[in-house]
Amino acid sequence: DTGVSQDPRHKITKRGQNVTFRCDPISEHNRLYWYRQTLGQGPEFLTYFQNEAQLEKSRLLSDRFSAERPKGSFSTLEIQRTEQGDSAMYLCASSLQEANYGYTFGSGTRLTVV
Amino acid sequence: AQSVTQLGSHVSVSEGALVLLRCNYSSSVPPYLFWYVQYPNQGLQLLLKYTTGATLVKGINGFEAEFKKSETSFHLTKPSAHMSDAAEYFCAVSESFGNEKLTFGTGTRLTIIP
Numbered sequence: 001d002t003g004v005s006q007d008p009r010h011k012i013t014k015r016g017q018n019v020t021f022r023c024d025p026i027s028e029h030n031r032l033y034w035y036r037q038t039l040g041q042g043p044e045f046l047t048y049f050q051n052e053a054q055l056e057k058s059r060l061l062s063d064r065f066s067a068e069r070p071k072g073s074f075s076t077l078e079i080q081r082t083e084q085g086d087s088a089m090y091l092c093a094s095s096l097q098e099a100n101y102g103y104t105f106g107s108g109t110r111l112t113v114v
Numbered sequence: 115a116q117s118v119t120q121l122g123s124h125v126s127v128s129e130g131a132l133v134l135l136r137c138n139y140s141s142s143v144p145p146y147l148f149w150y151v152q153y154p155n156q157g158l159q160l161l162l163k164y165t166t167g168a169t170l171v172k173g174i175n176g177f178e179a180e181f182k183k184s185e186t187s188f189h190l191t192k193p194s195a196h197m198s199d200a201a202e203y204f205c206a207v208s209e210s211f212g213n214e215k216l217t218f219g220t221g222t223r224l225t226i227i228p
Contacts, residue, residue: 004157031214042118042204042218043158056215091157095214102148103216105157 002026004106006092012112013082020078021109025094032075033103034067035091036060043091049075082113116141116207120219128227133177133192135222137205140186147188148206148216149179158204164188175199200226 005024013019025032030051035043046065047057051072061067064082069075079086089110093103121136139145146165150158162173169181175198179190188205202223206216 006157035216040123040220042206042220043216045215045217048215093158102160102163103158105150105159107155107157110155 004092004094004104006090006106006109008109009107010110010112012114015082015084015113017082018078018080019082019111020076021090021092021111023075023077023092023106025074025092026104029094029096029104030072031095032069033093033095034075034077035093037089037091037108038087046077079111082111084113087111087113116145116209116217118205118207118217118219120205120222122222123220124223124225126225126227127195129197130194133190133195133199133224135190135203135205135224137179137188137190137219138186139188139205139207141207141209143209146208147179147181148208149173149177149188149190150204150206150218152202152204152221154201161190161203195224195226197226197228200224 007022033048034046037043045058046061047067049069064080067077089108091108093105095103117140119138148163149161152158161177162171164171164181172178177192202221204221205219208216
């Protein structure tokens, strides 16, 4: 069990560019979550998957954001036409189906849009 | 809708003193409650959780929290602070029936004074 892995750790991009982040969950975990954390705030829910099915999306997830989890394994989060307001830490987490286990978080991808 | 309020964005305690971090929640159904710790440039690590049963919950690193339904609180305590406890602490709530989205508070930064 190597934990939840996120790649890259840091990304600097110019406004208007597209970026894609990857998350590899703990192998036996069938639920995968994306959260966004801005400076001085707690993480905010973006979306989650059970296996390959995307079950819920937050209103924070505008049409510029898309997430996938093909084959129920790793997940990608893509942001198109990035804006400065997208600068944040993007956190991925995974869990077993039962909610009361709590999540295991990855170390996050810090995005800076310049 | 669920929400979390953490009183005190910054708390400073002397090494060896009692740590008390406050968390109040709002939930329309019986809640699951969590405390996470975040060290600089890292993801969140689960400290402890309350789901059902005993209201006093013990976690890692000597931390514990007590669920008080009448006060809608889940305060985090540690009898004796250690320098390594310096970090950001987040309280989170999820609804226990069919909704595994976590709602986080804004966090409390704990500073330990030597």
